[in-house]
Each structure stands twice: as structure tokens, then as C-alpha cells.
Amino acid sequence: MNKRPRTSIGKAVVNVWQREVGELSARNFTHRVGGSEDLVLRLELYRKLEKHRGCVNTISFNAAGDILVSGSDDRRVILWNWETGKVQLSFHSGHNNNIFQAKIMPYTDDRSIITCAADGQVRHAQISDKGQVKTSLLGKHLGRSHKLAIEPGSPHIFYTCGEDGLVQHFDLRTGAATELVTCQPLDGRRSHMPAIHLNAIAIDPRNPNFFAVAGSDEYTRLFDIRKYKWDGSSDFGQPANFFCPPHLIGDGRVGITGLAFSEQSELLVSYNDENIYLFERDMGLGPNPVTTSPVSMGSDASEMSTDHQSEASPSTMPIDESSAPQVYKGHRNCETVKGVNFFGPKCEYVVSGSDCARIFIWKKKGGELIRVMEADKHVVNCIESHPHTTVLASSGIDSDIKIWTPKANERATLPQNIEKKKPRARGWMYRLSSPEDLMLQLFSLQRQRVSPERDGENSNDGQELLELIMAFQRNSDDSSEDGGDTSSQDDLFC
Structure with a gap:
């Protein structure tokens, strides 16, 4: 006769009973409950x-x-x-x-x-x-x-x-x-x-x-x-x-x-x-x-995919x-x-x-x-x-x-x-704290505009450019109000 699988709630009830009758220590009870998938x-x-x-x-x-x-x-x-x-x-x-x-x-x-x-x-x-x-x-x-x-x-x-x-x-x-x-x-x-x-x-x-x-x-x-x-x-x-x-x-x-x-x-x-x-x-x-x-042996790096998660070649060695x-x-x-x-x-x-x-x-x-x-x-x-x-x-x-x-x-x-699902944010939206950051991001945006991968896409470059400048202005204002240093930051490291 096949036994019915025990549900998370059923396990929790059994754990409480075991703790009350002394079969399960308070510490082990906490560990079992805290690691429960039901809570996650x-x-x-x-x-x-x-x-x-x-x-x-x-x-x-x-x-x-x-x-x-x-x-x-x-x-x-x-x-x-x-x-x-x-x-x-x-x-x-x-x-x-x-x-x-x-x-x-x-x-x-x-x-x-x-x-x-x-x-x-x-x-x-x-x-x-x-x-x-x-x-x-x-x-x-x-x-x-x-x-x-x-x-x-x-x-x-x-x-x-x-x-x-x-x-x-x-x-x-x-x-x-x-x-x-x-x-x-x-x-x-x-x-x-x-x-x-x-x-x-x-x-x-x-x-x-x-x-x-x-x-x-x-x-x-x-x-x-x-x-x-x-x-x-x-x-x-x-x-x-x-x-x-x-x-x-x-x-x-x-x-x-x-x-x-x-x-x-x-x-x-x-x-x-x-x-x-x-x-x-x-x-x-x-x-x-x-x-x-073994992946890189005999392969030109330029021919390898940039999408590591989906296209990286498997090792030829067992x-x-x-x-x-x-x-x-x-x-x-x-x-x-x-x-x-x-x-x-x-x-x-x-x-x-x-x-x-x-x-x-x-x-x-x-x-x-x-x-x-x-x-x-x-x-x-x-x-x-x-x-x-x-x-x-x-x-x-x-x-x-x-x-x-x-x-x-x-x-x-x-x-x-x-x-x-695509990311909701762009690097330039995070933190722009110097004119150098602004110029780098403007250059990056221009490269994306002329990218062959974007042929046929609906472009929002005007809106992106406006948001970019506004982001720089907001951060400049914040730094001025705080009286702090405005050293250049690479947006990657926010």
C-alpha cells in the first residue's frame, strides 16, 4: 500500500509534537522550521x-x-x-x-x-x-x-x-x-x-x-x-x-x-x-x-559566443x-x-x-x-x-x-x-558624478544607436538622452547640497 506523501504542514505538526514530547530539541526544531521550503x-x-x-x-x-x-x-x-x-x-x-x-x-x-x-x-x-x-x-x-x-x-x-x-x-x-x-x-x-x-x-x-x-x-x-x-x-x-x-x-x-x-x-x-x-x-x-x-584550445576567441550562459562550448575532455x-x-x-x-x-x-x-x-x-x-x-x-x-x-x-x-x-x-525578462535599468541611470561619466555614457548611447543589432527596432534615443542628462543633473545637485567630493565613478560599481 502506497503511503501518502507528507505535506509541509503535516511535517510541521509532527515536528511540534516531537518537540513537545521531548523527541526533538528546541535547537533542532528551530533549524527544521527555519529551513522549511514552505516559509521561503x-x-x-x-x-x-x-x-x-x-x-x-x-x-x-x-x-x-x-x-x-x-x-x-x-x-x-x-x-x-x-x-x-x-x-x-x-x-x-x-x-x-x-x-x-x-x-x-x-x-x-x-x-x-x-x-x-x-x-x-x-x-x-x-x-x-x-x-x-x-x-x-x-x-x-x-x-x-x-x-x-x-x-x-x-x-x-x-x-x-x-x-x-x-x-x-x-x-x-x-x-x-x-x-x-x-x-x-x-x-x-x-x-x-x-x-x-x-x-x-x-x-x-x-x-x-x-x-x-x-x-x-x-x-x-x-x-x-x-x-x-x-x-x-x-x-x-x-x-x-x-x-x-x-x-x-x-x-x-x-x-x-x-x-x-x-x-x-x-x-x-x-x-x-x-x-x-x-x-x-x-x-x-x-x-x-x-x-x-579545452574550450579555448584550437578556437579563435573572436568566434566564441559572448553569451556564456547559453552558448559556451562544452569541454572536450571528460x-x-x-x-x-x-x-x-x-x-x-x-x-x-x-x-x-x-x-x-x-x-x-x-x-x-x-x-x-x-x-x-x-x-x-x-x-x-x-x-x-x-x-x-x-x-x-x-x-x-x-x-x-x-x-x-x-x-x-x-x-x-x-x-x-x-x-x-x-x-x-x-x-x-x-x-x-529584460533588465529594468541602464548603467547610466545609477550614478553619474562627473562630466567624464556623462561623456562616456553619451558615447556608449551613440554606439548603441548605430549598432547593426538595432536595425528595425523602435528607438527611444531622444528620451534616453534626456533621462541621461537629467540623471547627471540630479547627482550633481545632490553632491553640491551634501558638500562632498564628486570624484568620477564608473557606474558599474554602484
Whole structure:
């Protein structure tokens, strides 16, 4: 006799009964409920947090989960009570340009905040008992500094990376920066690039000796800090391991925008103009990877498709499927530097924003896409998971932050034609902060006008040009009112 499949509600009832009779611990009960697909399918907009005056490039929860910290193009840091929507504290970071990352140091009573930004500065904000804020400069990168990573459980130690390819180690007890390594290209394909422009850094929570960095080439580099000699006597330039999907090895057109480690030490990697991949530790290429893939051998690069997701040639060499990384498809990551993250008490799901202004959620195991949520008017860049409950925070080109909780009465279903939806925003709509930006975007618009691919299309060039000029004027006005620096920004990095 066939048994009827147990529904999510049925499982929940059984779990409650098991908890009440002592067969299921409170911790395991929380994990089972928090990782329930039923809750993920009931996620709905709970609240908008509105105070910033520019793109919100970074959001993160404190360890307790009651405070959300955010940073923006307006160069301000805001601490929110996300449940009530009230601002607990707002202060100017001291940066001269867009904030890209802001995090609260653990075990500091939420009074120690570190930031990095488009001006390359790494800064420390200390909050007094009376709510006064003192900011100080800790270090600097030559170029934008996109991300920082805190050593798990440490109130003092963190790492940063930047477009100069440099990885730095900071200890707040000394206030000094240690330059660990500058990441170099592996071969001559990127000879024009003196260093790999780093976009992301992450630390393995199960073994904080390992940290990963990635940026403007196809490789994620894994370093072991134990190999660094603090007297500077050793060469720390050689990673302990490299990670890359086999079909992207040797592909000079891709880069990496986001990294994340799971609680199980799995490594999540998000590629621009490509997909998201999940690597187990044993899927690495070793410390000396082969830099030419079977895909590129015997092929002219000009003949290869620019659409990596749909037309990349398969490897001609056999690949063990059990050792191939899990792939997550459907979103679009072309316009901006997007993060990627895990979701759920045991990292059961993978989450990402998209150029089409939506949030994508996949099952980690198997890569099945289960949710696509309409989020912003423009691009979604940041998705952060609450440390304890089934709550998500998202932000991007819009000036607000959105909080998502599982309060919907009905379970959501996937929309139709997910991959056919075009992005809602153009790069020039995000941030134009100098005449040089305006001229570059006008030139780009002119090239699109004369592109053969646009023959026969209805053109809105006049309207686009008007919006472009108005966008530049708005940003110029905002900068003048704020009295801040108006250094040129590449729109890709909002």
C-alpha cells in the first residue's frame, strides 16, 4: 500500500509534537522550521527602510540580529531597528566617496563599525555611550575597496581587498594594516592588468585560517594565513588552492563579483555574465592550475559566443560529474558588482539579486530555482540573511532597504518566462558624478544607436538622452547640497 506523501504542514505538526514530547530539541526544531521550503515560499515584503539619499551598497545584521547596518552613495552609515523601521543612529562615515561595505565588529556592544569605500579608504567608527561617533582612517587601497571580511568571533581582526589587487590584514588593537599579498594574473592574457582587481573576500567560518578572494579573472584564490610570516620574510603570493568551473578556465571575458562560505565550508562564487557555482573543498585545482582550457584550445576567441550562459562550448575532455560544482541559473549579473549569499539555518538555500530588479532563491542541493521575487525598481545587488530567523534584507540601486518575512497567506509560484525578462535599468541611470561619466555614457548611447543589432527596432534615443542628462543633473545637485567630493565613478560599481 502506497503511503501518502507528507505535506509541509503535516511535517510541521509532527515536528511540534516531537518537540513537545521531548523527541526533538528546541535547537533542532528551530533549524527544521527555519529551513522549511514552505516559509521561503511565503516570504513577502515586510517593511521598507527609507533614509538614505543614494544607492544602498551594503547591508548586514549584527550578531544578535536586532540591528541592521547600511552604507550608501550618500557616504552615511545608518543603524536600524529593522523590526520597527526606526533609525537608531545615522552618521557620516568620513569617506569621500560611495561606501561599499559596512560591518559591525562582534562582541563590541555594536559600537565598533568598519567601512571601506570607492575612495579606497578603510575606516573605523567608534560609538560612545552618549551616541557620539568618532571615525578614523586605518588604511588605504590604490583604487576602490569593495569588500571586507571579519575573522569569525573576533572583535579586532578583519581583512580588506581592493582594485589594486591588494589584500590587507587589520588589527584594531594596533590600528595598523599589514599588506599580505597582491594578486597577479596567472598568464599573459591579462598583460594589460598589473594586478587582479579584487571584488570579493570571504573567510571560512569553520576554519578561519582560510580566506578566499576573487575579482577580474576566472579564478577564486584560497589562501592559508598560517603560511604568512609576520616578519615579512616569506613569499605569501602563492595561494593554497584555486577554484574555477572547468569550462571557464582560460576564458578571459569573465570575472567574479561575489563570494560566500557556508557553515559547511562550501564556497559559493558568482560570475558576471555567467552563473553561480558551489564548490566543495576537494573541487580545487590545486596551487598551480592549468591556465588553458579545452574550450579555448584550437578556437579563435573572436568566434566564441559572448553569451556564456547559453552558448559556451562544452569541454572536450571528460569531466567527473560528481566533482563538478553545482550551478545556479536564471538571474542576470551584468550591470553591477553583485554579492551572493546563503539562506537558512543550515545554509539550505542560495540567494542573489539580479539586473532585472528581482531576488532569486535556489535550493542549494540540486540547484532548483524555487522563488523569484519582485524587489526594486532597478538592480538588486545585496541580499543578507538574518543570523537566526527566516528573514531577508535586500538593497541595490534604489535608495531604500527592503525587509522580507514569511508572512504571506499563500505560497508563491514561479513567474513565467523568467529568463526572458529584460533588465529594468541602464548603467547610466545609477550614478553619474562627473562630466567624464556623462561623456562616456553619451558615447556608449551613440554606439548603441548605430549598432547593426538595432536595425528595425523602435528607438527611444531622444528620451534616453534626456533621462541621461537629467540623471547627471540630479547627482550633481545632490553632491553640491551634501558638500562632498564628486570624484568620477564608473557606474558599474554602484
